[in-house]
Amino acid sequence: AQSVTQxxxxxxxxxxxxxxxxxxxxxxxSVYLFWYVQYPNQGLQLLLKYLSGSTLVKGINGFExxxxxxxxxxxxxxxxVHISDTAExxxxxxxxxxxxxxxxxxxxxxxKP
Amino acid sequence: xxxxxxxxxxxxxKEGQNVTLSCEQNLNHDAMYWYRQDPGQGLxxxxxxxxxxxxxxxxxxxxxxxxxxxxxxxxLTVTSAQKNPTAFYLCASTQGDYNSPLHFGNGTRLxxx
Numbered sequence: 001a002q003s004v005t006q007x008x009x010x011x012x013x014x015x016x017x018x019x020x021x022x023x024x025x026x027x028x029x030s031v032y033l034f035w036y037v038q039y040p041n042q043g044l045q046l047l048l049k050y051l052s053g054s055t056l057v058k059g060i061n062g063f064e065x066x067x068x069x070x071x072x073x074x075x076x077x078x079x080x081v082h083i084s085d086t087a088e089x090x091x092x093x094x095x096x097x098x099x100x101x102x103x104x105x106x107x108x109x110x111x112k113p
Numbered sequence: 114x115x116x117x118x119x120x121x122x123x124x125x126x127k128e129g130q131n132v133t134l135s136c137e138q139n140l141n142h143d144a145m146y147w148y149r150q151d152p153g154q155g156l157x158x159x160x161x162x163x164x165x166x167x168x169x170x171x172x173x174x175x176x177x178x179x180x181x182x183x184x185x186x187x188x189l190t191v192t193s194a195q196k197n198p199t200a201f202y203l204c205a206s207t208q209g210d211y212n213s214p215l216h217f218g219n220g221t222r223l224x225x226x
Contacts, residue, residue: 007152034214043117043203043217044156090155099163099184100171101215103155 006104013081014112021076021107030096031072035065037075038088040105042105047089050074061085086111119204126198126225128226134221135188136204142216143208145187149173150201150220159202163185163209171218191223198225 005020021030025031032051036044048059067074075089091104117138126132138145144163148156158171162181176195181187188204191198201222205215 005154006155036215039222041122041222043119043205043219044215045217046214049214099209100158100161103148103157105153105155 004091004102004104006019006062006089006091006107008107009105010110012110012112015083016080018079019044019076019081019085019109020085021089021091021109023074023076025072025074025091025093027072027093027095032094033065033067033098034092034094034101035059035063035074035076036092040087044090048074053102081109081111082109083113085109117204117206117216117218118152119122119221121221122219124221126195126223128225129168129193130225131190131192132141132198132223132225133206134191134202135217136187136189137185137220138187138204138206138216139185140206140216141184142206142208144207145181145206146205146215147177147179148203148205150203152196156203159189172198191225198223 002101003025013019027092032085034049038044048057050057057065063078088106088108090106092101120135132158140210146161157173160179162168177191204218207213207215
């Protein structure tokens, strides 16, 4: 069975500092990988996705993620965070030819002034 | 503007009562999904439907039921058989292929006492 693990449940970070959110997946087949963001009391929005090609993926709001097949990881990074980046972030994986996303447990980012 | 509408935003019920959560989309998407969100557990798939009049159980379908009589609508009923129904419920839709991200509604927070 496919699983997605987000290693940090909470990440406090100061404004303008960099942040990295870790995500590892387990799958014996090719997967497509996604990062979603959820602001308080809202649904999720897509930040970025990896389908194929370049392993460095750039998304909205200055976020980027790197696919590392050998380490089965898809870590999310932003070089300088804003207060408005305070939210919960979810990593998700979809098996190639599959139709169900598997989500990680989420990482709550709290940006402090 | 196209999107997904979930109603109501907050819902309170007494234990032992069935309750139906509404989800409507005007994105002309084929596939629709119901997820349950609990703190620290990410999103877990309850039911999904890839076409009208057809739906499949997700990972935690027990105690829930759905229908898909119209393309735009995918209501979820939380029955009295669901042992722990208090949660945040998210509806999502997608065109159905892996290139298309999930579009989420803003969720319904159900509290059962």
